[in-house]
Amino acid sequence: VAITDHYYPEWGLWESFLIDGRDSALMRDALLETVPVELPGDAVIHIDPSSAPIIYRKGAAIISMLVDYLGEERIKAGIQHFLEKYKFDCANSQQYWEAFEEATGEPISAFADSWVYQPGYPILNVKREGNELHLEQQRFTFSHKEYDQVWLVPINVLVYLESGETRNIRTLMQEKTASLSIPEETVAFQVNPTQSGFYRVRYEQADLERLGRVIEEKKLSPVGSFGLENDLLALVYSGEYSLTDYLAFVGEHFAQEDRYLPLLDIVHNLATLYLIAEDRRSEVAGVGRAISEQALEKVGLEPEPGESLHITEIRDELLWAAFTFGSEQAAEFGADQFRELLGGGTVHEDIRSSVLKIGAVGDAGAFDYFAHKLRSTDTPET
Secondary structure, eight states: OOHHHHHHHGOOOOHHHHHIIIIHHHHHHTTOOOOOOOOOTTTOOOOOOTTTTIIIIIHHHHHHHHHHHHHHHHHHHHHHHHHHHTTTTTOOHHHHHHHHHHHSSHHHHHHHHHHTOSSSSSSEEEETTTTTEEEEEOOOOOOOOOOOOOEEEEEEEEEEETTSSEEEEEEEEEESEEEEEEOTTOOOOOOOSSSSSEEEEOOHHHHHHHHHHHHHTTTHHHHHHHHHHHHHHHHHHTSSSSSHHHHHHHHHHHOOOOOHHHHHHHHHHHHHHHHHHHGHHHHHHHHHHHHHHHHHHHHSSSSSTOOOOHHHHHHHHHHHHHTTTOHHHHHHHHHHHHHHHHHOOOTTTTTTTHHHHHHHHHOTTHHHHHHHHHHHHHSTTT
16 A cells, blocks of 8 residues: 555545555454454464454554554664564564664564554543543443453544644553643644544543534544544444434534545445444435435536546445435436446446446346346456
């Protein structure tokens, strides 16, 4: 990802990694039965569909967290020191972390002990008292159980000031609790605004609502907005928040959302909730329809030359989501496009997936069309 992102930053690969890589690892690692990224010594974790999200995706997220904490120059210094120290020799993972500690002077071995060799991850409970933030960490799982685990947590707090300016405050949380000072004129604050930290955050309701207003003003970054919404959904799954809480927050504060990352996560999450919460489908659909229709109005129903890759991707997702949530506009457009295919015409490849799905649901001629394509097509795309 890093190499490709260097040459093609417009592709937004790090944003895609947050959903496809980091988030899937957070979901898997929140299960009661999980595994560490690596077992110390000679013990081996067998790679299978259950452990792969931990080994590869959590592993990548942990490296990203370390890069954010140390900075690229100290990361390079650590790698250079490791390679020089063990050139023409063999080295194991623990020696790798020890070499980083020697090169940087930071407690990297303790970092690895908590993140690489320990299963799970923490949630930070954040409480503001005046000009102090009090943080407490505990292991986050979807099944409530007490643990005495502690992680070495790099903390980054973005504070929003009355003047309109922002300020970053960083610290390293080494115990179960920690406190840090924030400016007196702080209006709102977000912990882990870049989502580089592999943990979740729980705010008190008043602070959560303040961040919601910052989202409405589009002053919270796409990544920060995604992180806040994604953590809130995880708390719904764990029973800390209700579905009503989530729908109210998203419906109010993301009503005009048109940025790729938070929008993609919201429509995916609402689609999942629509499937599993059968008795609440009308409420979920109402929120999803409002958000997806206003976003489609902004990006347009059909692709335009020269548009960004993210707009191309999100349009196809929005068309299917809006149709699922009962949008008449999406249903009519999809049906018209599918009839074009039935008549021998073409549909732009960037919306073909959603058009085919809409047609499969609602057109009587869909079965014969797909059966013919299955027998005659040369490529999966057509």
